[in-house]
Amino acid sequence: MHVERLEPSTDILKESERVMRICNACRYCEGLCAVFPAMERRRTFTGKDLKYLANLCHNCRGCYYACQYAPPHEFALNIPKTFAELRLETYREFTWPGFLAGLFQRNGFKVSLITVLSVALVVLLTFSLKGVSGVFSVYQGENAFYRVIPYLLIVIPVSALGLYILAALLAAAVRFWRETGGQLSELFDPIANGQAVWDALRLKYLDGGGYGCNYPDERFSMARRWYHHFMFYGFMLCLASTTVAAVYHHFLNWNAPYPFWSWPVVLGTVGGLALLLGTGGLFYLKRRMDTEPAAPTAFPMDVGLLVVLFLTSLTGLLLLVLRDTPAMGALLAVHLGLVVGFFITLPYGKFVHAVYRYAALVRNALEESGEEH
Amino acid sequence: MKSDHKETVDLTQTFDVLVIGGGNAALCAAMTAREAGASVLVLESAPRHFRGGNSRHTRNLRYLHESGNDFLTGPYPEDEFWDDLLRVTGGQTDEPLARLTIRESNDVGKWMEEHGCHFQPPLRGTLHLGRTNAHFLGGGKALMNAYYVTAHRLGVEVLYDAEVHDLKMNDGEFSSAGFRSNGDSRTVRAKTVVVASGGFQANLSWLKEYWGEAVDNFIIRGSPYDKGQVLRVLLDRGVKPVGDPRQCHAIALDARAPKFDAGIVSRLDSVSFGIMVNKHANRFYDEGEDFWPKRYAIWGRLVAHQPDQIAYSIIDSKSIDLFMPSVFPPIEADSIKDLAVKLELDPSALEETVTRFNQSIGPGTFDYSILDDCETVGLEIPKSHWARPLDTPPIYGYPLRPGITFTYYGVTVNERARVIMENNQPSPNIFAAGEIMSGNILGKGYLAGFGMTIGTVWGRIAGKEAAGYACGAA
Ligand SMILES: Cc1cc2nc3c(=O)[nH]c(=O)nc-3n(C[C@H](O)[C@H](O)[C@H](O)COP(=O)(O)OP(=O)(O)OC[C@H]3O[C@@H](n4cnc5c(N)ncnc54)[C@H](O)[C@@H]3O)c2cc1C
Ligand code: SF4
Numbered sequence: 001m002h003v004e005r006l007e008p009s010t011d012i013l014k015e016s017e018r019v020m021r022i023c024n025a026c027r028y029c030e031g032l033c034a035v036f037p038a039m040e041r042r043r044t045f046t047g048k049d050l051k052y053l054a055n056l057c058h059n060c061r062g063c064y065y066a067c068q069y070a071p072p073h074e075f076a077l078n079i080p081k082t083f084a085e086l087r088l089e090t091y092r093e094f095t096w097p098g099f100l101a102g103l104f105q106r107n108g109f110k111v112s113l114i115t116v117l118s119v120a121l122v123v124l125l126t127f128s129l130k131g132v133s134g135v136f137s138v139y140q141g142e143n144a145f146y147r148v149i150p151y152l153l154i155v156i157p158v159s160a161l162g163l164y165i166l167a168a169l170l171a172a173a174v175r176f177w178r179e180t181g182g183q184l185s186e187l188f189d190p191i192a193n194g195q196a197v198w199d200a201l202r203l204k205y206l207d208g209g210g211y212g213c214n215y216p217d218e219r220f221s222m223a224r225r226w227y228h229h230f231m232f233y234g235f236m237l238c239l240a241s242t243t244v245a246a247v248y249h250h251f252l253n254w255n256a257p258y259p260f261w262s263w264p265v266v267l268g269t270v271g272g273l274a275l276l277l278g279t280g281g282l283f284y285l286k287r288r289m290d291t292e293p294a295a296p297t298a299f300p301m302d303v304g305l306l307v308v309l310f311l312t313s314l315t316g317l318l319l320l321v322l323r324d325t326p327a328m329g330a331l332l333a334v335h336l337g338l339v340v341g342f343f344i345t346l347p348y349g350k351f352v353h354a355v356y357r358y359a360a361l362v363r364n365a366l367e368e369s370g371e372e373h
Numbered sequence: 374m375k376s377d378h379k380e381t382v383d384l385t386q387t388f389d390v391l392v393i394g395g396g397n398a399a400l401c402a403a404m405t406a407r408e409a410g411a412s413v414l415v416l417e418s419a420p421r422h423f424r425g426g427n428s429r430h431t432r433n434l435r436y437l438h439e440s441g442n443d444f445l446t447g448p449y450p451e452d453e454f455w456d457d458l459l460r461v462t463g464g465q466t467d468e469p470l471a472r473l474t475i476r477e478s479n480d481v482g483k484w485m486e487e488h489g490c491h492f493q494p495p496l497r498g499t500l501h502l503g504r505t506n507a508h509f510l511g512g513g514k515a516l517m518n519a520y521y522v523t524a525h526r527l528g529v530e531v532l533y534d535a536e537v538h539d540l541k542m543n544d545g546e547f548s549s550a551g552f553r554s555n556g557d558s559r560t561v562r563a564k565t566v567v568v569a570s571g572g573f574q575a576n577l578s579w580l581k582e583y584w585g586e587a588v589d590n591f592i593i594r595g596s597p598y599d600k601g602q603v604l605r606v607l608l609d610r611g612v613k614p615v616g617d618p619r620q621c622h623a624i625a626l627d628a629r630a631p632k633f634d635a636g637i638v639s640r641l642d643s644v645s646f647g648i649m650v651n652k653h654a655n656r657f658y659d660e661g662e663d664f665w666p667k668r669y670a671i672w673g674r675l676v677a678h679q680p681d682q683i684a685y686s687i688i689d690s691k692s693i694d695l696f697m698p699s700v701f702p703p704i705e706a707d708s709i710k711d712l713a714v715k716l717e718l719d720p721s722a723l724e725e726t727v728t729r730f731n732q733s734i735g736p737g738t739f740d741y742s743i744l745d746d747c748e749t750v751g752l753e754i755p756k757s758h759w760a761r762p763l764d765t766p767p768i769y770g771y772p773l774r775p776g777i778t779f780t781y782y783g784v785t786v787n788e789r790a791r792v793i794m795e796n797n798q799p800s801p802n803i804f805a806a807g808e809i810m811s812g813n814i815l816g817k818g819y820l821a822g823f824g825m826t827i828g829t830v831w832g833r834i835a836g837k838e839a840a841g842y843a844c845g846a847a
């Protein structure tokens with residue numbers, strides 16, 4: 001099958017080049033984030049440079065409000081918007097497999113549709129397995145969940161999807177790396193990765209030079225950084241909860257559901273609550289944000305991921321609370337359906353920003369260390 | 374994003390302090406007066422998006438400090454500051470006012486931070502200012518944004534699109550101001566007024582009084598709203614002027630820049646790496662006289678005196694990467710002749726100029742970090758340093774025009790920022806701060822970062838004095 005590679009549209013690249021050329025003659029924003037020092041290492045900007053810089057941008061908006069050339073000035077500089085648009089193009093360009101790049105068009109709609117279909121599918125399967133009365137029965141004690149949906153029927157598809165996701169994300173990272181001009185070995189440079197992990201875990205570049213981003217409006221605020229932390233670490237705790245549960249199941253022969261004060265439940269509960277707070281907070285900020293520095297095309301994509309994550313953690317928490325009631329079966333089906341939908345769309349939605357941003361941070365760390373020599 | 378100011382202001386009241394202008398000096402005055410308990414109205418002629426005058430184009434300010442801090446690499450004591458000022462003004466300064474400015478700037482960075490300013494370490498392009506000047510994180514517009522937020526929080530009222538065109542004055546005493554707002558004429562009464570409306574550099578017809586039609590070829594680097602109406606009114610009503618009306622700070626900048634408001638990015642740092650020629654392809658001044666930061670501000674005037682107020686900086690590929698990147702790409706050619714054609718210069722004239730220049734260069738070791746020994750021999754217009762033959766294509770050219778930063782002409786003030794009338798008496802309730810009175814201190818010349826110092830120091834003095842007068846008189 002011949003697959004047409006989607007090159008970023010030249011209009012956006014041209015605009016990005018124009019913007020960087022103006023900034024490089026100004027440099028007032030040098031202290032705001034990593035993009036400007038990276039820009040200053042260059043005198044001219046090729047497509048490769050621009051795709052890298054766009055993904056290094058954390059979209060904190062500091063440079064929009066600080067810019068004396070922001071619209072309606074005739075230079076009409078709007079870096080957060082321009083780079084958000086270019087990022088979207090790079091997501092399409094580097095997606096693996098390439099023929100799925102179209103999913104990034106009208107992404108919010110497609111993500112919602114796939115998620116709804118996944119939920120419907122799992123719910124239907126569950127009902128056809130158990131019948132209506134079977135689904136709405138009360139299940140208690142060891143293996144309660146798996147009496148609704150058999151263990152292997154959960155674990156095999158979800159694990160397969162998990163492996164697929166890892167492969168797709170890695171392939172995307174490698175493509176990005178190659179296309180932005182890097183040796184593959186550099187991507188795995190331990191020191192640069194250490195630096196990038198440290199930058200990513202702190203969300204260093206959402207701190208706007210120490211005072212927070214200009215989000216949702218002109219004032220400096222750490223709100224977005226905090227909510228993002230809640231979401232990120234909530235997500236990590238949920239992952240940890242699942243991992244611990246898998247260990248219990250396979251190695252200790254101790255099967256779900258676990259008691260309230262067990263590691264999987266505590267981790268999952270704290271993580272789920274953090275996810276709710278994080279995604280809810282980010283959604284709230286997004287509703288209130290100044291839309292001038294935003295790329296309209298990115299909005300549905302961003303919201304899509306927030307909603308899916310929110311619903312997944314909400315149903316997960318409900319499942320915990322209501323697991324001894326007749327609602328458990330249906331909730332389990334909906335929750336699993338959401339997890340499946342989230343997994344399927346993960347490499348084809350907002351989530352991928354983490355991959356490219358991380359790779360860009362690795363490159364930034366490499367460039368910074370090269371400079372010190 | 375109108376959340377930080379009211380659309381309407383009750384104009385039936387009499388404000389304690391009326392501040393005219395919306396740049397650095399104006400906001401420093403407004404915040405200070407409000408903190409002293411005065412009711413304050415700011416009238417800014419620009420719309421909200423373009424608020425902040427020339428201050429929105431700045432990047433740093435210079436202030437007295439006895440020791441370095443997170444943003445300043447070392448101390449900058451009073452004597453050194455004063456010597457610097459004396460040197461650039463050639464003594465054309467009012468010493469008591471200048472000394473007051475310097476002293477009052479002592480550690481002013483702290484006050485600025487308390488009012489929302491964020492600093493950053495010196496920019497890479499301005500390391501030579503790292504000890505003396507503190508750089509605003511994100512530049513002057515970010516500073517103005519922060520000040521507006523703080524002013525709003527303190528309860529200062531602000532009207533945008535409000536251009537003051539008249540002041541009611543009686544014997545040097547102010548009573549009300551007339552301004553235009555969205556097409557309507559309005560009046561506001563106040564017990565005192567602080568005039569902080571900047572210079573008149575954006576008033577082309579006023580500039581033409583001194584420079585004639587050449588002004589059509591000038592570029593105004595900053596705000597198109599600094600037209601000097603209020604300066605004109607004050608002078609017409611008997612306030613004593615200060616400074617030479619012909620003087621202005623002017624640099625040579627990229628001729629392709631828009632007429633107004635291109636700010637910092639249109640500047641060009643290529644001059645000392647090559648030659649400068651006029652439209653007849655002749656050189657007209659020593660491009661390597663001294664380090665660029667010490668010389669960039671003479672080239673505006675030099676170009677203004679060339680025919681059609683245009684000049685061309687010509688360099689070759691040896692130098693293209695040695696200076697700050699330009700916002701407009703250089704015009705590029707494979708030979709001097711081709712470049713001349715592209716620049717619409719006489720090709721043989723340019724070739725001759727370059728050949729003579731190239732042949733006059735003696736041996737030397739190029740080093741841009743020092744006043745090196747690469748100089749021309751035997752040219753009537755020498756190039757004293759960094760002279761290297763233009764012989765390595767591609768050859769690059771940039772067209773340059775005079776770019777006006779600000780004017781010096783203003784109103785005379787005393788040490789309490791009160792304007793002085795022609796009869797040498799201070800006005801009881803008219804105060805001035807910033808560019809409009811900077812001529813008292815800077816008779817000529819300029820120190821990088823000193824414009825913001827003057828605005829901050831005198832804005833604070835004017836705000837305090839105005840509030841004191843208004844509230845004391847109440
Ligand atoms: C590109 C550039 C870079 C610069 N960089 C620096 C720097 O790094 N450091 C430094 O110290 N200086 C710098 N300067 C100089 C500096 O900008 C000025 O010295 C300083 O901003 C003057 O402040 P001000 O408040 O007096 O005037 P402005 O900031 O110009 O403010 C004047 C205000 O008055 C308003 N106004 C004018 N007329 C009226 C009217 N009739 N009614 C109501 N409002 C009116 C204007 O809209 C404006 O808001 C730079 C200048 C330029 C052009
Ligand atoms: S965003 Fe504007 S202020 Fe910031 S570096 Fe670019 S041009 Fe300068």
Ligand code: SF4
Pocket residue numbers: 029032033034035036056057058059060061062063064079080205
């Ligand atoms: S939006 Fe923020 S992160 Fe992006 S370039 Fe501007 S300052 Fe940097």
